[in-house]
Structures are given as structure tokens and as C-alpha cells.
Amino acid sequence: MKEPDSSTRRTGISNCFKEMPLIDDQEHVLVLSGLWNIAMTQPDDPEFPSLGIFDCMGRLIYRGINDRDWLLRDQNIYIPYYAAHVIGSYTMNKVEFAEKAVQSGVIPPLIELMRGKISWVEQRVAVRALGHLASYERTFEAVAVYEEEVVKLAMQIALTCLGTVYAMFVGVKDKGNRLKYHCDLLTRGVGGLDMETRRAEEWASQHQCWSIYILNCFASKERSLNLICKRDFLKDLCGMWGGLVNHSSPAGVGLIRILCYSKTGRKSIAECKGLTESLCNLSRSSDDWQYMGIDCLLLLLKDPDTRYMVIEIATSFLIDLVELRTLGDRSNVGETIARILLLDYKQSQKKLKNSKVQKALEEIWGLMVERRKREKLMSEEKVEDTRVLVSLIKQEGNLIFWSGEVEEAVMKYSEALDLCPLKSRKERMVLYSNRAQCHLMLRDPDAAIRDSTRALCLSNPANSHRKSLWRRSQAYDMKGLAKESLMDCIMFINGFIKSEPTRGVKIPYYAARMISKQMDATWLFAAARSRTSSGEVNKVQELDGDNDENYCTDQQQYDEMMRVMMENKGFISGLSTIIEEPLIGKGGNRRKLGKARRRRKAVLARST
Template identity: 60%
Template structure:
């Protein structure tokens, strides 16, 4: 590699790469780890890929999978991981390298790793590499040749990987964890905290990269009949990137791709669980909020699915009708309003299960059309009178609130909202936020969430009103929606930090306490931990029952089994017979003495 003459260096390097798989010494791991370092630091360099590094890595993976004696010699157990990682690094950005990798035969050994021939650690780098190869048009066809196997393995991996990582690593005592797993995760940094932190990160990546691989097929309309199985769609709702993998939309990203196909929309509309999760996402401060809205609008625009989702979706997204811009999308609220009103017209002659939806949409039409028309015809003097009246009602509501008259305060805020002009968005934000606080104190979390969401939609940019975020976080906590509560609380703290003009950073203690509570509830291994605990309890209960059964059988044996001599019934007169036996005992004692 250090040879100055380029042709000589390239020829020597190419020859050396060919001989690496046949090396049988402790230096092999040093060679492969050095190649890994080069691939990590210079992934776009075409030098090694053009000289045969992919053939070398494919041969090493095959050798590790099929020669267990070799794998367990020296430190060779690390080599399949490093080899798959090198393939993934060089194919991450360069389509030319991806073509070379496919031509070098890397897909079959990567598929064996994906199938779990070694462990979840190797599965992680295998699914990463296959995801890169499936991302390019020029190499997708080669990956597609194994479509059925890849789809099934990726679905299984996405659904089960968190449980596998917990059972095989996180939930295992430190001294019983695979040593080479610990070394790969921590890179020499000691401590169980670091091990668990990295395991959480890698498990999340394993799940997100499995979903990405499925995305590559779904976006081309491939294997939708497999991906759209109800059980898997339900699992997808619980898969989220966010805090651990900030760039990955995880499950909702695949759901949105499915919503662009007819089969996908039909399958998703059949699951109330999926629809409700999309509704919750659309009203949250999650970075992927817009994806939830996109999915619901696609379902509402489809004549075949809108009647299945309208009642559920309308009761949630009606709170978003005043949302202007979200990310790079403009007039989001207008699109939601059109979808709701058009579907309402479609349902005019049919029965809507939720009467509150019918009422809410009528109010929406009144606010968006009738109220605006009235305001346009009013004089400036009338508008000023209304503004003053709104301010008076708000002050009365505040006074009643501080006196503890919460219901009366809520009514005053409602009166003020009915009068407040639609153009006065900031005033309406304050009124809606105050009314959300009243609903919270009155133990009506659904109403609090609705008002807080409407207030956050009126903000510019949206989701930037601190009080509304905190009220909604508390309301979500009341109904057990830990993820949504956590996201609102984190956004609230970020706003507090931005608004803090002092040099000393102050984070509200109550928000820290809320985050601490919700982090435990939303831990990615929580479901796996609960399942493991339930399994452990069932085993213990079974063992205890078996133990009780043995004790009961022993007890029954002593009572009704073969009688001892003392338990034999005395024949004839029990009293006389007992006296004769006692005399015999005394006589035997005298003789013995």
C-alpha cells in the first residue's frame, strides 16, 4: 500500500487480496481490521474495490460460515462481521462499487448472515450491505433474484430483532455475554452502561435497516402481498426511529410507501390499530408528523377506503385544519379541510357512527366559511369592539381560574374563542391553551389534547407554543400514551432552552421527571423485557405446581400407603388389648435391665 509506483502497488495489492482468505495465522484479524479502517475512513475510494476486495470479503464470510474450526481459531470469529461491514461501507455511496460487489458474488454469503447463521451482530451489517445494493437501479435486479427469501427474512428480523438482542445480550448477565460481541460494541471501552447503550443503538439500526430493505421492494410494488399482512402492519406501528436513529422514519416510512398502492391502502384500512396510530402521529410533535397526515389523506381520497377510515380519522385530524406549513409542505390545513368536507358530503346520506364528528365538521365549515364571510363584511369599529370583548372575556376567565372556578373559566374561554376573529391567531393560541389547561384540571385529557393541538397548529412555525406542549404532554400521560407524551416533553424542554436568555441553563424539574418516567415506558426493549418476565413467571409457577404435586403425593403416600405396625388396628376389645401390650413393654424393659 505504501509503494510509490502506482502500477506496482496496485498489482501487489491485488495479489495480496487474493491470498488473504488462505492466511492461517493470528495476523489475519489485523489485516482485515486494517481494511475495515480504510473502508470506514474512505468509503468513496474506488481503489480497493477495483482490486478485488469484494471477492476477498465474500470468501472470508463463506469460510467463517462453513468452517467452524477455522472460525474459532485465533480471533477469526470477528472476521465475518468486519467483512460484511467492509462490503456495506464501499457500496454505501458508490453505484460503481455496488455493481462490482454484485459481480463478485457477495449476495449469497450476505444472505446466509441475514438468515442468522451466526448472530444478530452479523445480521446487522448484512442487512445494511444488502440495503445499499437494493437501493440502486443497476443492482436491484441482482438482489431481486432472492426476493422471496429476502422479504421473509427482513420481515421476521424487523419484528423479532429487539427481542433477540434483549434475550441474547441486554437481558443476560455481564459475565455471560459473548465476549466478541462486547468487544465489537464497545471498542475497548469498559462498562455495562456503554454495552447496553450501544446494544440499544445497534438493535434499533438492525430494525430500521431491515425496514429500509423492505422499502426498496415496496417502492417498486414488489411483494406487497407479503408485506401487507395484518400482523406485520400492526408490528410496523410500534417501530420508530426518532431518538436513536434520527434520520430513519422506521415503520411509518414503509406504511406511507404502502399507502401509495391500492393493495397497501386496502390492507391498512382494514386495521383500526394502524389507523389510530397514524392519527396519533398526525397530532404529535414527532418529526414524522407529516407522514401520518400524508397516509390519512391518501386513505381519505381513495373511494374504496375512505368510508372505512373516515369516522376514526376525522375525529383526530379535524384539529389540524388550521395548520399552514409543516416542513416543506404548505397549506396542509387546507388539504385536510377539503378531504374532510368532501368525505362529509359523501357520507351525507349514510349514517356516521360518531355524532361528534358530524358536529365538529359543521363547526369547521362554519369557522372556515361563514365566520370569515361575516368578518369581511364588518366595519373596523365592529371588529375593534369584538377584540375588546374577547380580551374582557379572557381576563374574566383568568380571574375565575385563579379563584379555582375551573369550569366557569373554561366557559369564558369558550365564549372568547367563539367571538375571536380568525385572523388573530396569537390570541386564539392563548385562549385554546388556557382552555386545554382547564380541561386537564377537570380530568378531561381528550379535550385538552384537542385544544392544545389546535393551539400548536396556529403557531408559526407549528409545535412551538411551550405551554400547549406541556399541557398536551400531561394529557397524553394521563391516557397512557407514553411515546407522544415523551416527544412533547422533549420539544417543550428544547423550547425552554431556546427561550432562556440567561447564561445559566435551567430545565424545569417537572419536565425532567416526566421524561424520566416516559423513557422507561418507551424503552425499545420494554416489550422484550416484559415478555421475558412473563415467561420466567410461567416457568416458576409451573415448577412450583410440580413441587406442590410431589409434596401432595408424598403426603398421600404417608396417609393411605402401607400402614406401620403402630397404625395396625387392634383386634377385639381395644382397651384390653392395649393394656396387654403395655404390660408386655414393661416386662421387656425389666428383662433388658
């Protein structure tokens, strides 16, 4: 490498690549570690791919698989991992490198590792490399030679890899019983048991997501759909979300959306009720992949063959999103949803047997068509009078709520919403959010989710109204939807961070408790842990009440608390609530309520 003459140096490197798989040398692992580092930092450098590095890596993998004595000698156990990683790193960006790799025969040894011939660590990087090779048009067919086996293996890995990593590594609490070379590869020799566990969680999530990525490559070409669309696999696919450690990957929902682009995929998904319900929950969440859930449902609704298989459940969820303007870089999201739901509006009413769906479609029609027409004809003076009236009714609702008459407060907020002009989005957001709080108090989580979702659609930007996020997080918690509750709670906490970027962040402790509870429920290895430790009961932390001393006021303390929560997984129930309007003291409530009602009558008299 240090040879100044380029020609001599290239010849030496090429000879090294040819000789390395044939000779025994204790320093091979150091060379492979160096090559791994170069491939990671300079994946687009053409020098090593042009000098035979792919052939060398493939032969080293084969030797590790077929010569067990060699593999267990010196530190050769590390070599297959590094070799597969080098192949994956050099093929992730450049199709010409991928072609060289295929021509060098790397696919058969990678598939051997994918079969689990050594361990899950090598299998993980083999899946990564094969995913890169399958993603290019010019190298896809080389992987597709093994199509049925690769697809079946990828499905099996996606289903079992989390359990495998937990059973063979994370669940092994005694450091001395963990495979040393796994520990070294995970942490590079730095960090103890906790660091190894956190890194293993990250790797396990990547392992699952990369196996799903291989399936994406086949599904996007409508290949092997008969295998991928098996009901049992689809049912589990919606639960593969990558967790917080791999939030950049759409994981299971990414594959589901690709399947929705094909007729076969849409039919299979529509027939899986549990999967449709998961897509509906995703569509009403603050998850980064919310738009994918919406996309999938709209694709199912646009297809005449699947529309009436999903419309009954989809309508009851999507109705809450019809006033959503933008979502990320997408505009007119709610308009699109309403238009697709109202396709063949008159005909669909005849086909539908569910009266609730008919009522929901009528509500969308009334809101998006009839009410808009009616409000366009209103004079500015009439609009202003209506706004004043709505404000007075809202005040009445607030006073009634604090008097303890929650059901009557719901009626007041509903009355105000019926009158409030559609263009008054902020006022309607507050009304929906306040009504959601009432539904929480009445222990009606479904209604609370509906109203808080509508409030979040009216917020600017979408999903940014903190109080509605917290209310929906609580409602999802009541229904046992831990992931959706966790996402909303994280967004709620992010609101505190963004609102006070230059000062110490003041995060309510009840939100920290909710995060802790849902992190435990959605932990990547939660299912594997419950299978291997059935009968064990998690210890519940005893926490103090919500006073000023129980706030995280320093960002560093907050970060440490979040880390500890992930490790301890403690939680406590009985969460606090937030009301949209400031607390009104008990004294004078009746007097203020009477005054508000008198003002309301005066406005009504003037408007008539």
C-alpha cells in the same frame, strides 16, 4: 500500501485480496480492521473496489460460515463482521461499486449471514449491505432473485431483533457472560457495561430500521405486498419507531407511507383499525415524522375505496389541524387537510352514520368557509371592538379559573373563541391553551389534547408553544400514550434551552420526572424486558417537591441527569401544571371579576 510505485502497489493489493481467503494468518483480523476503517472513512474511493475487495470479503464470509474450526481460531471470529461491513460501506453511495459487488457474488454470503448463521451482530451488517444493494435500480433485481426469502427474513428480523439483542446481550447483566467479541465490536475496547448496553441499544435500533429499509425497497416497487401487508405485521409495524437512539430514521411509519401509495397497501392499512389510530396519534404529535402520519391519512381519505373506512376516526383527529399553516418545509397543511375532509361534503353527510363525524365536518365547514366569509365583511372598527371584548371575556375566564370554578371558565374561554377573529392567531392560541388546562383539571385528556393541539397549530412556528406542549404531554400521559407524551415533553424542554442559550438552562424538575417516566415506558427493550422479567416491579424514585432548588441550572448537570434517567428509568406521578396567564392572588378576585364584567358590558353597548 506504502509502495511508492502505483502499479506495483495495485498489483500487491490485488494479490493480497486473492490470497487472503486461502491462507491462515493471525494478522488477518488486523488487516480486516484496517480495511473496515478505510471503507468507513473513504467509502467513495474506487481503488479497493477495483482491485477485488468484494470478492475477497464474500469468500471470507463463506469461510467463516462453513469452516467453524477456522472461525473459532485466533481472532477470526471478527472477520465475517468486518467483511460484511466493508461491503456495506463501499456500496452505500456509489451504484458502480454496488454493481461490482453483485458481479463479485456477495449476495449469497450476505444472505447466509441474514439467515442468522453466526449471530445478530453479523446479521445486522449483512442487512445493511443488502439494503444498499436493493436500493439501486441496477442491482435491485440481483437481490430480488431471493425476493420471497429476503422479504420474509426482513419481516422476521424487524419483529424479533429487539428481543434477540436483549436476550443475548443487554439482558445479560454479568459482563463475563457477554460474548467478548460482541463487546469489543460495540465499544472498540473502550467503556464498561453501561457503554456496551447503550451501544447495543443503538445497534438493535439500526438492525430493525435497516430490515424495514429492505422492505421499503420492495414495497416502493409494489413487490411482495401480499407478504408485507399481513395484518399481524402491520399491527406491530406502527410500534417500530426507532426510539431516541435512531431518530433520523422514519422506521415503521416510513414503510407505512410507502404502502399508502399503492392500492393494495391502502386497503390493508384501512382494514387495520389499530394502525389507523396510531397514524392519527402521530398526526397530533410533535414527533419529527408527524407529517408522515398526516400524509398517510390524507392518502387513505383521497381513495374512494378507503375513504369511508377511515373517515370516522381520521376526522376526529384531523379537525384539530385545519389551521396548521406550515410544517417543516410544507405550506398550507391545514388548508389541504380541510379540503380533503370536505370532499363531497354534502354527499358524505348522507353516507355517514356517525353523528359526531357529521358535526365535525360541519364545524370545519363553518370555520374554514362560512366564518371566513363573515369576517371578511367586518369593518376594522368592528374587528377592534371584538378583540377588546374577547380580551375582557378571557380575563373573566382567568379570574373564574383561579376562583376554582373550572367548568365555568371553560364556558368563558369557549365564548371568547367563538368571537375571536380568525386572524388573531396568538390570542386564539392562548384561549385554546387555557381551555386545555381546564380540561386537564377536569380529568378530560381527550379534550385537553384537542385544545392543546389547536393551540400548537396556531403557534409560530408550529408546535412551539411551551405551555401547550406541557399540557398535551400530561394529557397523553393520562391516556397512556407514552411516546406522544415523551415527544411533547422533549419539545417543552427544548423550549427552555432555546430561550436561554447563553445562560444556565433552568428546567423544571417535574418535566424531568415526566421524561424519566416515558423513557422507561418507551425504552427500546421495554417489551423484551417485560417478557423476560415478568412479575418484577420497577422501583419508584422518591423525589422532592417542585421548588427552586429542584431545577437543573447547568447544562452539563442537565446532560448528566438525562443520562442517569435513561439508566435508572425512575418516575413519579402527580405532575405540576402551568397556567397561561400569570397567577392572580386570591385577594380581590371578586372585585376584579366585577370590574371585568362592567367593562365587557360597556364594549357590548358600544358595538351594538
